[in-house]
Amino acid sequence: MLLEVKNVTKSYGGPKKALDDISFVVKKGEFVAVIGPSGAGKSTLLRCINRMVEASSGEVIFSGASVYELSGRELRRLRSQIGMIFQHYNLVNRLTVIENVLHGRLGYKSTLAGALGLFTEQEKRQALEILQALGLEEQLYQRCDQLSGGQKQRVGIARALLQNPKMLLCDEPIASLDPSAAKIIMDHLKKISQERGITCLVNLHQVDVALAYSDRIIGIKEGRIVYDGPPGELTAEKIYYIYGSEAGELIMDVGGSSGLYVG
Numbered sequence: 001m002l003l004e005v006k007n008v009t010k011s012y013g014g015p016k017k018a019l020d021d022i023s024f025v026v027k028k029g030e031f032v033a034v035i036g037p038s039g040a041g042k043s044t045l046l047r048c049i050n051r052m053v054e055a056s057s058g059e060v061i062f063s064g065a066s067v068y069e070l071s072g073r074e075l076r077r078l079r080s081q082i083g084m085i086f087q088h089y090n091l092v093n094r095l096t097v098i099e100n101v102l103h104g105r106l107g108y109k110s111t112l113a114g115a116l117g118l119f120t121e122q123e124k125r126q127a128l129e130i131l132q133a134l135g136l137e138e139q140l141y142q143r144c145d146q147l148s149g150g151q152k153q154r155v156g157i158a159r160a161l162l163q164n165p166k167m168l169l170c171d172e173p174i175a176s177l178d179p180s181a182a183k184i185i186m187d188h189l190k191k192i193s194q195e196r197g198i199t200c201l202v203n204l205h206q207v208d209v210a211l212a213y214s215d216r217i218i219g220i221k222e223g224r225i226v227y228d229g230p231p232g233e234l235t236a237e238k239i240y241y242i243y244g245s246e247a248g249e250l251i252m253d254v255g256g257s258s259g260l261y262v263g
């Protein structure tokens with residue numbers, strides 16, 4: 001077991017809880033898709049795991065450590081083991097690809113070394129190797145604002161990998177991409193989890209993508225888990241239940257998609 005989420009509840013102060021008593025366990029290397037309609041709580045859930053958002057109650061155990069009890073250096077060390085991928089990439093646009101990726105190491109450095117941009121040869125070599133694996137070797141010295149969305153997301157993945165994470169939290173990683181760029185990103189994430197044994201927790205709006213890529217799907221509706229099981233058991237009825245009125249369009253996608261994600 002790598003991650004255990006126990007009875008996590010989050011209220012932002014409004015009448016409805018964003019997360020309501022969420023519990024699940026994730027094994028090392030598992031590829032888990034988290035699906036659900038807009039506002040279901042997917043993003044809040046990912047952020048409560050690494051404490052970008054503080055949960056109102058509950059507990060998270062990651063790699064044997066009780067995340068909600070850590071502070072200072074221990075919390076930073078733990079966070080460096082959890083890479084995060086964002087819908088809008090969160091890159092520094094005026095910096096180059098290689099500079100953005102090396103930023104992934106900052107969590108390991110003293111403030112001074114980080115501020116001076118002091119990176120070891122070993123770190124630079126690893127950054128290069130990761131960027132090559134992601135097909136970005138020709139963009140190393142390009143500024144990030146000159147890249148396509150798909151390339152930006154690959155830089156985001158490279159930055160996260162340079163932390164040597166045990167787990168990646170991916171918050172709608174393909175929501176801003178066209179289908180072919182989205183496929184490239186999903187293929188890379190899957191490969192990373194299979195080849196490097198890195199656990200992936202991926203928030204997705206698209207059910208067809210979740211079905212095609214994940215070992216397991218967690219369905220969230222109004223802050224609660226309403227499905228947790230293999231993709232093969234996620235029937236059309238269950239999709240209807242999770243998505244309510246948004247379901248029609250999604251089920252059509254599943255049945256009649258271009259086959260882009262299948263096979």
Ligand SMILES: Nc1ncnc2c1ncn2[C@@H]1O[C@H](COP(=O)(O)OP(=O)(O)OP(=O)(O)O)[C@@H](O)[C@H]1O
Nearest residue numbers: 012017018036037038039040041042043044045205
């Ligand atoms: N910072 C915040 N302050 C107040 N309410 C928030 C905040 N962030 C999220 N919420 C609320 O919490 C609930 C869950 O939101 P969340 O963004 O986690 O859902 P989501 O499933 O990721 O949706 P989406 O796909 O639209 O991002 C929603 O009702 C949302 O309005």
